Amino acid sequence: MRYICLLICSILLLNSCHQQKKIELVKDEKMQKELQEQFILVEDGGTIELPEGSFLLSKALSIEGKNNITIKGKGRNKTILSFLGQTEGAEGINATNCKNITLEDFSIQDAKGDNIKLKACENVVLRNLNSTWTTGVDSMNGNYGYYPVECKNVLLEKCEVSYCADAGVYVGQSYKVTVRNCVAHHNVCGIEIENCIDVDVHDNLSYNNTGGFVIYDLPGLPMKSGKNCRVYNNIAKENNFKNFAKPGSYVSDIPPGSGIIIMGYDSVEVFKNTFENNKTLGCCAVSYYAVGRKFTDSLYTPYCTSIFIHDNIFKRKSLLVPDLSSDLGKLVLAMSKGPADIIYDGNYSKTMSNPDGTLQSQYKSCFRNNGDIKFFNLNAYKSPVIENVLHTYDNNLAAFDCSLTNINGNQK
Numbered sequence: 001m002r003y004i005c006l007l008i009c010s011i012l013l014l015n016s017c018h019q020q021k022k023i024e025l026v027k028d029e030k031m032q033k034e035l036q037e038q039f040i041l042v043e044d045g046g047t048i049e050l051p052e053g054s055f056l057l058s059k060a061l062s063i064e065g066k067n068n069i070t071i072k073g074k075g076r077n078k079t080i081l082s083f084l085g086q087t088e089g090a091e092g093i094n095a096t097n098c099k100n101i102t103l104e105d106f107s108i109q110d111a112k113g114d115n116i117k118l119k120a121c122e123n124v125v126l127r128n129l130n131s132t133w134t135t136g137v138d139s140m141n142g143n144y145g146y147y148p149v150e151c152k153n154v155l156l157e158k159c160e161v162s163y164c165a166d167a168g169v170y171v172g173q174s175y176k177v178t179v180r181n182c183v184a185h186h187n188v189c190g191i192e193i194e195n196c197i198d199v200d201v202h203d204n205l206s207y208n209n210t211g212g213f214v215i216y217d218l219p220g221l222p223m224k225s226g227k228n229c230r231v232y233n234n235i236a237k238e239n240n241f242k243n244f245a246k247p248g249s250y251v252s253d254i255p256p257g258s259g260i261i262i263m264g265y266d267s268v269e270v271f272k273n274t275f276e277n278n279k280t281l282g283c284c285a286v287s288y289y290a291v292g293r294k295f296t297d298s299l300y301t302p303y304c305t306s307i308f309i310h311d312n313i314f315k316r317k318s319l320l321v322p323d324l325s326s327d328l329g330k331l332v333l334a335m336s337k338g339p340a341d342i343i344y345d346g347n348y349s350k351t352m353s354n355p356d357g358t359l360q361s362q363y364k365s366c367f368r369n370n371g372d373i374k375f376f377n378l379n380a381y382k383s384p385v386i387e388n389v390l391h392t393y394d395n396n397l398a399a400f401d402c403s404l405t406n407i408n409g410n411q412k
Contacts, residue, residue, distance in 0.1 A: 054080040060089025073106025076130040084110040114144040133163040141165040167192035173223035188245040199229040200409035211258035212236030219297035227266040230409035255326035267306040269407040280322040287347040307365040308404040341373035347380035366402040
């Protein structure tokens with residue numbers, strides 16, 4: 001938490017000088033050629049040294065099938081790679097099928113697609129990086145600042161990210177993931193975990209995004225059944241930024257003012273976090289049905305199960321009004337006459353039920369020691385359509401006063 005406090009102070013100072021300060025870029029075809037050659041020719045065990053300076057590059061830098069590689073700059077304020085006006089490739093840096101790969105100590109900006117993408121890699125480290133779009137708020141920005149997907153053993157630490165049209169930090173369909181000591185701001189979603197197994201997200205600061213954190217398990221993907229995610233010692237602060245996502249994307253449904261949204265995941269523990277001045281909701285745990293989208297994946301389980309939210313701090317200024325541009329924001333206002341702290345849709349299937357219709361104990365969720373909060377259980381299992389939810393919701397927090405002990409993250 002000490003690290004987060006230092007980050008808050010430094011970032012507030014930077015923001016007072018305008019985050020998207022223009023930097024003079026040098027278009028250097030020789031540098032482009034040299035870097036491309038290094039990415040192609042580097043031998044296993046080698047280091048690609050990125051020089052000091054600000055460089056305007058027109059083509060993606062790709063590396064594939066290498067082992068024990070380090071891509072290292074002179075510092076994220078000293079080495080800046082810009083892909084503004086990129087003409088070839090989608091990503092800024094694209095790594096595929098690599099083992100033991102580390103990227104550290106540089107900034108990357110304005111790729112046509114994602115700034116950094118790693119696919120099917122093992123033992124990934126992203127450290128002390130800055131990823132942004134200097135164009136500011138624009139739905140045409142790349143979706144992701146950091147995008148490890150289908151990877152194993154992923155560590156992101158001390159990275160900053162901003163102005164992504166989807167998620168700043170996104171880790172998808174991966175095993176054993178740690179995201180720590182990162183700062184995400186002015187994105188649609190600050191930090192997103194999707195269809196991953198064994199995850200720790202801790203000691204991060206997510207502020208001024210549309211939503212601070214998202215933990216999603218979605219249908220139609222090769223890796224299913226996201227589970228075992230711990231989210232702790234984070235700050236989700238003032239995530240009231242407008243949603244500038246591409247229409248139709250999943251994150252376009254996130255209402256401004258969301259601290260964390262959990263959807264369709266199994267075994268998520270959210271504890272010792274601070275949720276501050278998020279105008280719509282602090283924590284929300286719902287089934288996939290809450291987004292109103294159809295799915296045909298017969299192997300997909302759309303319900304949230306074993307969610308344990310405990311020992312968090314919820315605080316906000318008075319007179320905050322939930323976002324009214326979204327159905328969820330309107331629902332929150334109708335229920336609580338203001339922001340809500342924890343929302344649970346209570347949805348489950350008949351196969352998860354006891355003979356009397358109650359939820360079987362192995363699927364239960366627990367919420368305790370979160371202070372004097374506004375809690376709502378939507379009782380969605382009783383409501384075949386969303387319109388009926390308002391007639392069945394309750395705020396019986398005592399029914400969820402329990403503990404879960406079987407949730408394990410990466411524990412790296």
